[in-house]
Amino acid sequence: MNFKKILGEIFVAFIPNKMSRNRWRGLFRYGLIRVIKLWNKVKNDNSKPDYYLTCCAIAKNEGEYFIEWIEYHKNLGVEKFYIYDNESSDNTKEILAPYIKSGIVDYTYWAGLKQQLPAYNHCIEKHRLEAYWIAFIDLDEFIVPQKDKNIPDFLKRFESFAAIEINWLIYGSGGAKKREIGSVMERFKCHSVPTNVLNRHVKNIVNPRRIVSMVGSHEAVKLSGCTVDSHGKPIKKFFRNRQPQHDVIRINHYATKSYEEFSEKNARGRVASFKKRDASYFNTFDLNDIKE
DSSP: OOHHHHHHHHHHTTOOSHHHHHHHHHHHHHOHHHHHHHHHHHHTOOOOOSEEEEEEEEESSOHHHHHHHHHHHHHTTOOEEEEEEOSOOSSHHHHHHHHHHHTSEEEEEOOSSSOHHHHHHHHHHHHTTTEEEEEEOOTTEEEEESSSSSHHHHHGGGTTSSEEEEEEEEEOOTTOOSOOSSOHHHHOOEEOOTTOGGGGOEEEEEOTTTEEEEEETTEEEESSSOEEOTTSOBOOSOGGGSOOOOSSEEEEEESSOSHHHHHHHHHTOOSSOSSOOOHHHHHHHOOOSEEO
């Protein structure tokens, strides 16, 4: 961490509101001079984005899940996928090859530990003027509109905002010990009570021209405009202090799948943390209160 960033961390330590603190942390990490240059860049750019809705994800050895995840979101309006391959040793590149050839997937090999945030911010910088919206989600997360036929129809109501925070709905294993034949969404039908505290977590769909960067996997640093919830109301509280919303749109989060798949997921490590998951994680997220 350089001297300017250290000064920034000292400054933000005195900001009592966590959302404001995180925003300033993100601005200092980006660099205040760079922020000014970015503001001038986007303010003077009148080009039309190539894509209305895109999606960014970083994955490690999740090749078997890509086809379902891409086809599902493509059918709901995602036009381009920015995929960061975090040193996969499985068939990820082979699975993605037809999508890469067709231009639907922009593939980047991305090495290193704890690389989710660096990959996200690389995506924002590289594709800032190319996409109107970028959704930042994982391979075990599926965006599910509840009142619109697709995701772009939902987003059209939010075009004046910088970012939208969408809540999780946690899905459990349904008691499955072994991997079975079928897609993720077909196999796992049991989810948590909507009000469960874990469902307060959010993922973001951002307008990359209105944000600076991501300060974490759950929060964007605004350049202009405001971040809103799925009802279009400006965010006033940190996501952990708000009740989840699932009535307009939600993100189905298949955090565990079967115990066999969870064990494999744990063995390959995490893209966002050095700490591995353990049995307590499975027990916490294996929520099967309601069957669809």
